[in-house]
Amino acid sequence: xxxxxxxxxxxxxxxxxxxxxxxxxxxxxxxxxxxxxxxxxxxxxxxxxxxxxxxxxxxxxxxxxxxxxxxxxxxxxxxxxxxxxxxxxxxxxxxxxxxxxxxxxxxxxxxxxxxxxxxxxxxxxxxxxxxxxxxxxxxxxxxxxxxxxxxxxxxxxxxxxxxxxxxxxxxxxxxxxxxxxxxxxxxxxxxxxxxxxxxxxxxxxxxxxxxxxxxxxxxxxxxxxxxxxxxxxxxxxxxxxxxxxxxxxxxxxxxxxxxxxxxxxxxxxxxxxxxxxxxxxxxxxxxxxxxxxxxxxxxxxxxxxxxxxxxxxxxxxxxxxxxxxxxxxxxxxxxxxxxxxxxxxxxxxxxxxxxxxxxxxxxxxxxxxxxxxxxxxxxxxxxxxxxxxxxxxxxxxxxxxxxxxxxxxxxxxxxxxxxxxxxxxxxxxxxxxxxxxxxxxxxxxxxxxxxxxxxxxxxxxxxxxxxxxxxxxxxxxxxxxxxxxxxxxxxxxxxxxxxxxxxxxxxxxxxxxxxxxxxxxx
Numbered sequence: 001x002x003x004x005x006x007x008x009x010x011x012x013x014x015x016x017x018x019x020x021x022x023x024x025x026x027x028x029x030x031x032x033x034x035x036x037x038x039x040x041x042x043x044x045x046x047x048x049x050x051x052x053x054x055x056x057x058x059x060x061x062x063x064x065x066x067x068x069x070x071x072x073x074x075x076x077x078x079x080x081x082x083x084x085x086x087x088x089x090x091x092x093x094x095x096x097x098x099x100x101x102x103x104x105x106x107x108x109x110x111x112x113x114x115x116x117x118x119x120x121x122x123x124x125x126x127x128x129x130x131x132x133x134x135x136x137x138x139x140x141x142x143x144x145x146x147x148x149x150x151x152x153x154x155x156x157x158x159x160x161x162x163x164x165x166x167x168x169x170x171x172x173x174x175x176x177x178x179x180x181x182x183x184x185x186x187x188x189x190x191x192x193x194x195x196x197x198x199x200x201x202x203x204x205x206x207x208x209x210x211x212x213x214x215x216x217x218x219x220x221x222x223x224x225x226x227x228x229x230x231x232x233x234x235x236x237x238x239x240x241x242x243x244x245x246x247x248x249x250x251x252x253x254x255x256x257x258x259x260x261x262x263x264x265x266x267x268x269x270x271x272x273x274x275x276x277x278x279x280x281x282x283x284x285x286x287x288x289x290x291x292x293x294x295x296x297x298x299x300x301x302x303x304x305x306x307x308x309x310x311x312x313x314x315x316x317x318x319x320x321x322x323x324x325x326x327x328x329x330x331x332x333x334x335x336x337x338x339x340x341x342x343x344x345x346x347x348x349x350x351x352x353x354x355x356x357x358x359x360x361x362x363x364x365x366x367x368x369x370x371x372x373x374x375x376x377x378x379x380x381x382x383x384x385x386x387x388x389x390x391x392x393x394x395x396x397x398x399x400x401x402x403x404x405x406x407x408x409x410x411x412x413x414x415x416x417x418x419x420x421x422x423x424x425x426x427x428x429x430x431x432x433x434x435x436x437x438x439x440x441x442x443x444x445x446x447x448x449x450x451x452x453x454x455x456x457x458x459x460x461x462x463x464x465x466x467x468x469x470x471x472x473x474x475x476x477x478x479x480x481x482x483x484x485x486x487x488x489x490x491x492x493x494x495x496x497x498x499x500x501x502x503x504x505x506x507x508x509x510x511x512x513x514x515x516x517x518x519x520x521x522x
Contacts, residue, residue: 318395348425
């Protein structure tokens with residue numbers, strides 16, 4: 001092939017230079033040489049690959065044999081374990097079969113014994129039935145003989161006996177009931193007195209008396225002139241800012257602050273103290289100090305409320321109710337400090353509830369809140385008990401507490417056992433000696449005026465002013481006043497008292513009309 005190509009080259013490359021021809025022939029030869037070398041390498045590579053494949057094949061065959069042997073050994077192990085389990089199960093089944101066979105034999109023996117016992121029992125039952133029939137015949141014969149002797153049938157005799165037993169049982173039951181009722185009344189009265197006395201003895205609270213005036217002491221009378229100011233401008237500014245009447249008279253080293261509102265008096269006292277201590281007294285300074293003092297008193301009221309609830313162990317009270325509780329410190333009722341009174345009622349209520357087996361936490365909470373209607377921010381026309389109940393309902397207090405607040409002066413009906421406890425404890429705290437104070441002459445005169453006013457109405461037989469003048473009981477003749485007239489009489493007396501008299505708090509008018517039937521056994 002190479003020879004033919006060489007022979008054809010001259011014909012193809014005619015006209016081409018000898019250098020170019022030699023270059024082409026050299027390149028072609030190089031190409032052929034490269035092809036020969038490449039084919040040789042490929043053949044060598046194929047041989048190497050075949051040899052390597054043989055090695056890999058032998059390795060894989062060896063691995064497959066090892067895996068087969070491993071799986072075979074595991075399978076044989078599994079088969080042996082399974083055979084062992086089957087052998088154990090077979091032995092257990094054989095054992096159970098043996099036990100069951102024994103039990104079956106025992107049951108068969110017991111069954112045979114039961115059959116014998118059953119036969120004996122049937123024989124005895126037959127004998128009992130026979131004797132029962134004989135007894136029934138004898139009973140009928142005796143009943144017939146008794147009917148013949150008494151002249152009454154069995155049903156008639158039975159009815160007469162039942163009637164006599166009923167009458168005897170009724171008599172004994174009535175006697176027993178009367179004894180129980182009498183004993184219960186005596187015991188209840190004695191136990192109630194015992195609970196009240198023990199409750200009063202266990203609570204001892206200092207009596208706090210509040211007045212309508214506060215005395216502000218000063219170091220010298222020279223300060224009076226500075227407080228009055230030029231042409232009285234300082235004292236006018238102080239009165240306008242606090243709402244308190246400031247009395248500067250000849251009393252040595254003292255200035256009197258007069259107001260019905262203890263909060264205002266306290267604000268005026270603290271503001272005056274700060275002004276006198278600072279020495280700068282003029283209208284602008286007075287207004288600034290009064291505002292700061294008012295803010296200070298508000299914070300103190302909240303703090304007092306919080307401290308009171310913590311002392312009494314009352315939790316979860318609404319912040320507004322806490323503020324009203326603190327505000328009680330600056331209120332008084334008949335001279336008795338309202339906060340001290342409420343704390344005392346709370347403690348008394350808790351003790352009494354504990355003695356009676358009731359919830360003392362609810363009782364204490366109701367006792368503390370029972371007079372919150374007396375410290376409103378506005379001036380409602382409702383009685384303080386009803387207004388306090390509405391406040392408690394507004395701030396999500398429990399129904400038992402709301403009812404106790406609203407019913408402690410009988411404005412609404414009591415629906416829980418906590419209500420009478422709070423009412424009684426309120427009376428205990430307010431009625432004990434020294435708790436409340438009034439001028440004796442004005443107190444006696446006001447009570448007499450109450451009674452005399454009611455006596456002026458026709459049909460009124462007697463009048464009694466009770467509960468320190470808070471209630472007026474009017475007894476009328478049943479033959480002179482009807483039920484409808486009694487209702488109208490109560491309303492008329494209330495209106496006349498409201499129009500003509502001056503009194504603290506409210507007065508309850510109770511008209512009593514009763515009918516009595518009297519007979520004499522001779």
